[in-house]
Amino acid sequence: MSARTILIADDETHILNVLTIKLQNAGYRVITAQDGEEAHRLACEHLPELIITDYQMPLLSGLELCSRLRSSPATKDIPAILLTARGFSMSQHEKTQDNIREVVTKPFSPREILALADRLIAQEPAATTIPG
């Protein structure tokens, strides 16, 4: 895996930019994608340490992206943070897919995302509580 590389996938440019700035300021290398297909391609290519993905994206949803990453040996262990503005439309099963370590409901705090990223990359045990 590439050291301290985080992939952010969101079709909302402003969200993508603010998270990029926050994580880059914290010393992470950030790569970005604006749809699910592009995110999958970049994940396979760069093997980031963490993926932060929106739930609702063109071409491939965040859930489908995580599911596809789980099916590949090279990417199945990459932890993911799922951002959603439709928190209550997700089933408990969807929320507990093993590579989705956290589900964060929008509006979120960039500080909170950075803290989660630090913890997951440091391989701390994932919290069982689901924000939002």
Next chain:
Amino acid sequence: MSVLARDKTSTFPPAAASRTRPGAGFFSMKKTTSLTLALLAVIAAVAGSGILGVLRAAPLREQCVAWSACGMLVILAIVILLIGRTTTLRSLGIIEQQLRELTRNDDLNPPGAPMPQDLRPVMCALFEYVNHVRASMDELRLQKKELDVQMRVAEAERQNTEAIIFSISDAVLVLNSFGELVLANTAAEELFGFHAKQWRHRPIDRILNDASLACLIKDARTIGEHSVRRHLEYSTLRDGRTQTFNITLSTVVDNHGQSRGVVAVFHDITRERESTQVKSDFVSAVSHELRTPLSSIKAYVEMLVDGEAHDENTRRHFYQIIESETDRLQRLINNILNISKIESGVVEVNHQMIHANQVVRDVVATIMPQASGKNLQIESDLDESLPTIWADRDMLHQAVLNVLSNAIKYTPAGGRIQVSTAAAEDHRHIVITVRDNGMGIRAQDLPRIFDKFYRSADGAAIAKGTGLGLNLVKHIVETVHKGRIAVASEPGAGTSMVLRFPRVAI
């Protein structure tokens, strides 16, 4: 029948009569004949012994006297026999006459009527028997009447029950204890596509295509010794659409706890499910649309507070994002509120006579910078003789703005947009048409483009939007102004949106 048989054997009147009066009737005649024959035998014996005795010792004169006496006795016996036979024949004639009378008139002469004395016991017995039979028949007739009435009531109740079952909009299947179809109402025939009359008394698993459903219904017969009601959900695909039913299976059990069959009622809950889904989707879409700009605002404000923007340009950029996302949020809230107001009928409509051309010109002027920025050409072809219409100016402005804004969004750079106004052929409406040569709309998306929050995949990939703009336009045109909106589109060739407003209020 068993009652009748018992009566016949236990109280057979002639036998009873013979037991109570052993010397009466036919038996008296038979006895008379027997006595006569006995008398003849005695006479013959006496005569024989007398003749033998006399013949041994008596003189000829006494012998003659003895023979004469014997002859007299024989003649007397023959006379008695003839009288007895005549009497018997007459009695039989009377009995025959009575029986014929009974056959003709269903009646007998009463025992007190004039009749030979020796026939009275026989006729009494016969009379009693006939009366007994008549009483039994009367009782049977009464029972038959009661049964007829009960049968008619049962038939009427059955017809009522069937009429009720047939009037139910839910599909109803009734099975007997063998799992065979007994009754199916019209809704069931339509749902499962069969004719109940043709399939009556056929096994249910041969009628229904879905083996698992047939199995569920059949199994309900043997649930237990008491009437049991079970509810379960069943979904099936019909004409490419999923239909969901709430099935109630009721076991029919008789007084002995034996299963007599099962009644299955299929209540269609497809609409409820779809309605629930639509509400859920709506709430989810509102949540998404509100949270997304709010998320940007919150994140950029936090970045500024945390000093993550290191220079003035970055800070200004953040402020601009916060401002634009706030505007986006405001527009969204306004759209939702406007639609909700129109839908709930509480919107304030300011109707007045207005020139639609002027409104269209204002909108084009407002939106022109946006079109120019994308290198789009907007052509106006306005009918100068267009009559005024009775409409709300601001709402008309909003409707035309939303349609033009969509045309700009989904038309590639260098494209052309035409706006035209004209009086309709019926002279009672005016028509505003916005035509572009943009990406167009796929046929499968066309029926849904006016739905709240609906966005086609193609449209979402090209431009941002809430999926509320066209819904608001439709409400403004059709709900508020009683006009009509129509769309024609060809993917890759462009879209034509036609707004038709009445000249006066309807």
